[in-house]
Amino acid sequence: MIKAVIFDMDGVILDSESVCDKTWEAALAEEGFVDDKDAINKCRGTNYADTCKILHELYGSDFPAEKFMARGSELFHQVENEQGIPLLPYAKEVLEYLSAKYIVALASSTREASVRRLLKDKDVLGYFKTLTTGDMVSHSKPDPEIYRLACASIGLPPEVCVAVEDSPNGIKSAYTAGLKVVMVPDRIAPTKEIEKLCWQICPNLYELEKIL
Numbered sequence: 001m002i003k004a005v006i007f008d009m010d011g012v013i014l015d016s017e018s019v020c021d022k023t024w025e026a027a028l029a030e031e032g033f034v035d036d037k038d039a040i041n042k043c044r045g046t047n048y049a050d051t052c053k054i055l056h057e058l059y060g061s062d063f064p065a066e067k068f069m070a071r072g073s074e075l076f077h078q079v080e081n082e083q084g085i086p087l088l089p090y091a092k093e094v095l096e097y098l099s100a101k102y103i104v105a106l107a108s109s110t111r112e113a114s115v116r117r118l119l120k121d122k123d124v125l126g127y128f129k130t131l132t133t134g135d136m137v138s139h140s141k142p143d144p145e146i147y148r149l150a151c152a153s154i155g156l157p158p159e160v161c162v163a164v165e166d167s168p169n170g171i172k173s174a175y176t177a178g179l180k181v182v183m184v185p186d187r188i189a190p191t192k193e194i195e196k197l198c199w200q201i202c203p204n205l206y207e208l209e210k211i212l
Contacts, residue, residue, distance in 0.1 A: 003160040005098050005212065006150050006179065007128075008045070009108035011166040011186035012205075013095075014118060015086045017044070021187070023075035027068050033059060041188060045141040045169030047109040047134030080118075087122050088186075090205040095127040097209050107150040107163070107174075109134035109141055130154055141169040147177035162212065164205075168194050182208065 011017040021040060028035050039058050043051045052065040079085075098104055104127050108115050112133040119125040132150040139145045151158045163174030166186040171194055174181045180199040183190055190201060200211050 001160060002102065002162055002180070002212065004103040004105060004151075004154055004156050005162045005164060006105045006107050006147065006174075007095075007164045008166060008170050009106060009110060009115060009119070011044070011088075012164055012184055013088060013091050013106075013124065014122070015088045016118070017166075017187050019076060019079050019085060020072075023072050023079065026075055027072040030071060031064065031068055044167040044188065045109055045165075045173070047137065047140035048111070050140045084121070085118055087124070088205060092122075092124055094205045094208050095124055098212060099127045102212070103129050103154050103156070105130045105132070105150055105154050107132045107146050109146070111135045141167075142172035142176070144173050144177035147174045147179055151177070151179070162199070164208065171197050182211070184208075 007013055010020070024040050025035055039055065043054050046054065048069065052069065055063055055065040055068065095104060106115065106128045110133060112131060112135055115131055115133050116125060130150065130153040132146055132153055134140055137145045137149060147158065147163060151161055158178030161179045163179040163181050164184060165171045165174055165181060166184055167188060171181050171183055175197040181197060183194065183198045183201045184205055185201070190198065195201065202208055
């Protein structure tokens with residue numbers, strides 16, 4: 001019996017991944033690199049520390065990962081301040097619907113301060129009973145730590161929780177933690193490997209209402 005739904009934020013609730021792609025590419029170009037999507041896709045769903053680690057593995061130990069991340073964050077905030085970060089279609093409607101039936105929580109690799117700011121700006125922060133964020137864990141997605149912590153924060157075992165994710169890293173994290181996983185693809189289409197880990201795959205958030 002399902003008792004809770006735990007959402008990822010970027011690429012699931014907020015249309016932030018498209019902005020991240022553009023700011024990532026711009027910041028990388030300033031360092032003289034061109035992203036072939038391999039780097040950014042490997043980093044989707046990871047926290048700051050693990051993203052820096054992946055960047056060093058891909059571009060060398062002398063790559064200025066911290067400087068790059070700071071510049072990417074600066075560019076992201078420019079877009080946020082000038083244009084805002086929109087909700088993905090049906091996000092608010094599905095949060096309202098599901099919060100009337102289940103406990104709703106969040107498991108995002110983004111830092112807590114940013115999560116609170118972004119969700120509050122779109123008037124959806126109140127739907128979430130708890131927020132588990134990237135700065136609360138030692139190991140980010142695909143490690144299961146963040147989903148285990150999210151389940152503990154609402155006092156429920158993983159077996160009665162559903163995770164809603166868009167990235168392979170997030171899906172692996174939730175699956176390994178023992179949750180049922182619903183994928184709502186955003187920037188990355190599911191591979192056969194990822195499909196095997198998913199309980200359901202929905203083309204958009206609206207379809208969640210049909211299965212939950």
